[in-house]
Amino acid sequence: MLAYDKNKLLEMVKKSEQSEIDCLKKLVGIPTCCNKEHDMKPVIAQLTDEFEKRGYKVKTFSTKGSPIVVAEMNLGMDKTLMFYNHYDVQPEEPLEEWKSPPYTLTIKNERVYGRGVNDNKGPLVANIFGVQAAFEAGYQPKCNIRFIIEGEEEVGSLNLEEFCKAHPDLLKSDGCIWEEAYATPNQRSELYAGLKGDVYFELHAKGVHTDAPSYNAPMIVNPAWKLVWALSTLKNEKEEILIEGYYDDVVPPRKEELELFEKYPPDLSDQYRQQYKIDKFLLGRDGVEFWKELLLRPTCTISGLSAGWEGPGSKTVIGREAMAKLDFRLVPNQKVERVQKLLREHLDKKGFSEIEARFLGGYEPSKTPVDHPFIVLLANLAKDFTGTDSVIFPSHQGSGPAYLFGAHTPWAMCSTPDPETNAHAPNESIRLSDFRYMTAFVGAVATELGRA
Secondary structure, eight states: SSSOOOHHHHHHHHHHHHHHHHHHHHHHSSSOOHHHHGOOHHHHHHHHHHHHHHTTTEEEEEOOOOOOOEEOOOOOOOOEEEEEEEEOOOOOOGGOOOOTTTTSSSEEEEEETTTTTTTTHHHHHHHHHHHHHHHTTTHHHHEEEEEEESSGGTTTTTTTHHHHHOOOGGGOEEEEEEEEEETTTTSSEEEEOOOEEEEEEEEEEEEEEOOGGGEEEEEEEEOOHHHHHHHHBBBTTTOOSTTTTTTOOOOOHHHHHHHHHHHHHHGGTTTHHHTTSSSSSSGGOOHHHHHHHHSSOOEEEEEEEEEESSSSOOOOOOOOOOEEEEEEOOTTTOOOHHHHHHHHHHHTTTTTTTTTEEEEEEEEEEETTTSSSHHHHHHHHHHHHHHSSEEEESSSEOTTTHHHTTSSOOOOEEEOOOOOOOTTTTTTTHHHHHHHHHHHHHHHHHHHGOOO
């Protein structure tokens, strides 16, 4: 039996809607792009004000980069609900493609536009007002509330690990909403209980000290060929990664995860066919095999290639250097450090010791078991909001810093597909209805967690 009345929560959300939009307007109006070295003091001040006037105790932790804000409401309860969000955003370029100013909140045709409204200022505001809605509806939460808000997610959460290692007590909770959680009536809700890891490299092959005319090909090393030959040893045409030991740490899918895949509606994968305008997937993968490979298996991807002449027209040249960007997606229990070691050993063993492998950063994988009580609670609440069963994904194919929290707390994110959000792109937006239900849904989670 659920303790809350969904309609009463929505009534409180609508009552506070203008205040919520005004809050989001203020946050969106503060440029917070790390790549542009924006001043983060104004957004820290605004967040501190929003939390303190709602009774939270706020502390700002300095880092080598952007500060981390921790806001806590200790209600003396046994359980704690935590929120992870970030206040930094992607660059707004190309500006000419925006139909409204990126740092001015604009509402048009029941959509809210502005840089950060989807990723991640909109969900942050919804989380703040969602907890508030629970109080205003008379549902005193039976759990403590904690927000951890960083400002470098879009550049790899450069200083979050140091913060997490220094403050493991702040990472402990009975459930963490990762960035967002919402469920909209008559739309299928998607609940993600994991993220893949990621490790990124640049491979550099060098030739002679200067570009040379290609008629000298018989007598000097061509770094482009050297790099291509090295890349060809990493993976075969069956998409099998050939680095010795790469799969050794991979945890096989759980029975519960494969059973989920068997229940997925056939149209669930159609969204990818439509998005990429393809008739079939790589190697003809479909059904359970498709989901297993997409969500639970590691990858090795050439993300970029550069060598020789890349300008217009022809230029018969042997470039002095060639470069490739490599992206490895990891799954439990693969480790970033071990993949670094395996790649270096592989290149050396194959005769490419002269190729430099520059490590650019990485994330470990993280997963919450799909049968964990927090996942079950979110799924039940999402069904109450949408009227249909949620699709529970044991992992997302993307990556992020959730692994820093995963050892201390169960976590998940819950959303409804919306192809028009344009996250990281011009005209970023969310549906106004989703914004409302995101807020109400968080109110429901805050109400129910302590009672579960």
